[in-house]
Amino acid sequence: MSDCSLGHVVIIGVGLIGGSLARALKAHDAVSQITGVARSQETLDLALQLGVIDNAESDPVQAMNEADMVVLASPVSTMAPILEAITDYIPAHCVVTDAGSVKGSVATAARQALGDKVDCFVPGHPIAGTENAGVAASFAELFVDHRVILTPLAENSETDIQLVQAMWEVCGARVVRMSVEDHDAMLGAASHLPHLLAYSLVDFLSQQDRHEEIFANTAGGFRDFTRIAGSSPVMWRDICLANRGELIPLLKSMEQQLAGYRELLEKSDGEQLEQAFRRAKTARDKLPEVTKVANDE
Amino acid sequence: MSDCSLGHVVIIGVGLIGGSLARALKAHDAVSQITGVARSQETLDLALQLGVIDNAESDPVQAMNEADMVVLASPVSTMAPILEAITDYIPAHCVVTDAGSVKGSVATAARQALGDKVDCFVPGHPIAGTENAGVAASFAELFVDHRVILTPLAENSETDIQLVQAMWEVCGARVVRMSVEDHDAMLGAASHLPHLLAYSLVDFLSQQDRHEEIFANTAGGFRDFTRIAGSSPVMWRDICLANRGELIPLLKSMEQQLAGYRELLEKSDGEQLEQAFRRAKTARDKLPEVTKVANDE
Numbered sequence: 147m148s149d150c151s152l153g154h155v156v157i158i159g160v161g162l163i164g165g166s167l168a169r170a171l172k173a174h175d176a177v178s179q180i181t182g183v184a185r186s187q188e189t190l191d192l193a194l195q196l197g198v199i200d201n202a203e204s205d206p207v208q209a210m211n212e213a214d215m216v217v218l219a220s221p222v223s224t225m226a227p228i229l230e231a232i233t234d235y236i237p238a239h240c241v242v243t244d245a246g247s248v249k250g251s252v253a254t255a256a257r258q259a260l261g262d263k264v265d266c267f268v269p270g271h272p273i274a275g276t277e278n279a280g281v282a283a284s285f286a287e288l289f290v291d292h293r294v295i296l297t298p299l300a301e302n303s304e305t306d307i308q309l310v311q312a313m314w315e316v317c318g319a320r321v322v323r324m325s326v327e328d329h330d331a332m333l334g335a336a337s338h339l340p341h342l343l344a345y346s347l348v349d350f351l352s353q354q355d356r357h358e359e360i361f362a363n364t365a366g367g368f369r370d371f372t373r374i375a376g377s378s379p380v381m382w383r384d385i386c387l388a389n390r391g392e393l394i395p396l397l398k399s400m401e402q403q404l405a406g407y408r409e410l411l412e413k414s415d416g417e418q419l420e421q422a423f424r425r426a427k428t429a430r431d432k433l434p435e436v437t438k439v440a441n442d443e
Numbered sequence: 444m445s446d447c448s449l450g451h452v453v454i455i456g457v458g459l460i461g462g463s464l465a466r467a468l469k470a471h472d473a474v475s476q477i478t479g480v481a482r483s484q485e486t487l488d489l490a491l492q493l494g495v496i497d498n499a500e501s502d503p504v505q506a507m508n509e510a511d512m513v514v515l516a517s518p519v520s521t522m523a524p525i526l527e528a529i530t531d532y533i534p535a536h537c538v539v540t541d542a543g544s545v546k547g548s549v550a551t552a553a554r555q556a557l558g559d560k561v562d563c564f565v566p567g568h569p570i571a572g573t574e575n576a577g578v579a580a581s582f583a584e585l586f587v588d589h590r591v592i593l594t595p596l597a598e599n600s601e602t603d604i605q606l607v608q609a610m611w612e613v614c615g616a617r618v619v620r621m622s623v624e625d626h627d628a629m630l631g632a633a634s635h636l637p638h639l640l641a642y643s644l645v646d647f648l649s650q651q652d653r654h655e656e657i658f659a660n661t662a663g664g665f666r667d668f669t670r671i672a673g674s675s676p677v678m679w680r681d682i683c684l685a686n687r688g689e690l691i692p693l694l695k696s697m698e699q700q701l702a703g704y705r706e707l708l709e710k711s712d713g714e715q716l717e718q719a720f721r722r723a724k725t726a727r728d729k730l731p732e733v734t735k736v737a738n739d740e
Binding site: 273274275277292293295328331332333335336337339340341342343344345346347348349350351352353354356357359360361362363364365366367368369370371372373374375376377378379380382383384386387390393394397398399400401403404405407408411412414416419420422423424425426427428429430431432433 | 570571572573574589590592625628629630632633634636637638639640641642643644645646647648649650651653654656657658660661662664665666667668669670671672673674675676677679680681683684687690691694695696697698700701702704705708709711713716717719720721722723724725726727728729730
């Protein structure tokens with residue numbers, strides 16, 4: 147990919163993901179121009195000032211004019227209204243994709259909003275990010291060696307899928323494909339559930355009478371364990387609601403898992419407890435080999 | 444502290460904690476000699492070879508001869524039998540302390556084993572460590588700017604308490620005092636419960652049919668969240684059993700916390716969910732200020 151072959155790219159939502167994508171595409175000379183769309187004028191001004199985008203637009207419809215590729219990088223709850231707003235204005239040749247952390251709700255929204263134009267929409271999800279939000283935190287290398295999952299629809303053309311794949315590969319990502327259902331099941335377990343656990347522990351501790359003393363006695367292990375609890379509450383509210391079909395049974399299972407550990411403690415069953423910890427350690431120790439590349443999130 | 448004022452220090456259990464303590468005391472010239480006690484000859488040979496200890500001993504009783512300070516840095520489950528073995532051989536002027544992660548069980552064991560000599564035993568807990576175990580992973584700076592909690596017994600003399608405090612301060616630690624009960628309640632919430640949650644998540648995921656795919660889709664957030672699940676299963680089995688009185692109700696509360704989140708998802712109550720995440724983020728964002736120093740664990 148080179149020679150501005152992606153043409154005019156419109157990024158709706160110029161935050162950490164949208165901003166980093168824009169930076170990476172410009173750094174690799176893969177676009178003719180980038181238009182950033184955001185509701186906040188402050189974000190747009192900052193993105194222009196940082197050189198992340200070439201043009202700023204507050205109205206997604208206005209930004210559709212002459213777009214070759216549209217990337218929705220806004221919170222998952224905003225994707226339905228955005229797709230509804232732009233559906234009549236997407237140029238004929240234009241490919242639309244997204245960076246949402248849940249794919250089922252986005253695919254459903256796309257079908258409803260785009261109707262028989264849904265073939266232009268290739269759902270995607272870069273497994274990258276940090277707990278810091280906003281265009282100021284964006285950087286061109288965010289996606290290097292990170293996994294991007296595309297969950298193509300039956301209506302998508304192979305050409306369109308490959309164009310989206312090429313866009314992420316320009317940014318250094320490793321692109322894989324899976325079904326919408328598999329994505330939401332895998333990411334529910336691998337990402338959404340851990341976020342819920344981290345939030346729930348810190349939320350629980352913060353409501354204890356002696357929470358200040360508890361937090362004063364935490365160490366590096368606690369800080370690592372709870373880093374993801376510093377993520378955006380609005381973004382994760384939306385992700386959890388959008389993937390609640392997967393998360394409700396996962397939470398139920400975790401409640402049973404904790405109850406099982408509690409019963410082992412009640413019985414002072416050290417043997418079973420050690421076996422459980424050993425299973426976990428074995429799986430954890432294998433992790434760097436399994437994921438191979440250094441993903442951040 | 445200088446001029447070898449701690450005299451002859453005996454460290455029982457030459458692992459990450461015991462080895463790092465030995466290195467720090469030698470680096471600051473605070474001891475006349477260090478005798479390391481371990482059951483494994485391999486550990487003793489390595490500790491001697493690395494220059495961590497001056498003398499090696501497999502029998503704690505033999506090591507008591509001419510000891511000025513004894514530090515139990517072995518797993519909490521080994522402390523009762525060790526104290527029982529050495530009780531008749533502790534020199535009259537000698538101070539004994541420990542580095543166990545649970546203090547109630549150790550204090551009880553000390554009372555039973557030492558009887559009317561329990562005044563020489565000052566329970567302690569350095570809030571430091573990494574997920575790596577063993578003397579090979581030890582380093583002199585492990586305790587720098589880390590908290591060490593002493594939980595003195597009513598029988599302890601202020602002189603003995605201050606000697607143990609001075610030993611840890613030589614290593615760069617910040618020493619605080621609290622009751623045995625407060626220690627186990629605070630650390631149960633701040634350290635033991637997070638370890639149980641990390642183990643339980645990885646254990647749960649590792650037993651799913653598609654666990655390899657799940658782990659392949661994890662990212663940096665997951666790795667940080669689960670780092671503590673790489674800790675020693677035997678050590679954490681012992682800690683959890685020793686502090687089960689605190690952990691059983693904490694686990695029960697976490698089951699209820701997760702059930703509460705699940706009910707919010709079942710009701711699609713985004714407002715309450717966002718509030719919960721926001722409480723957690725607020726507490727997490729304050730963390731570096733609360734703990735002040737960079738603790739590792």
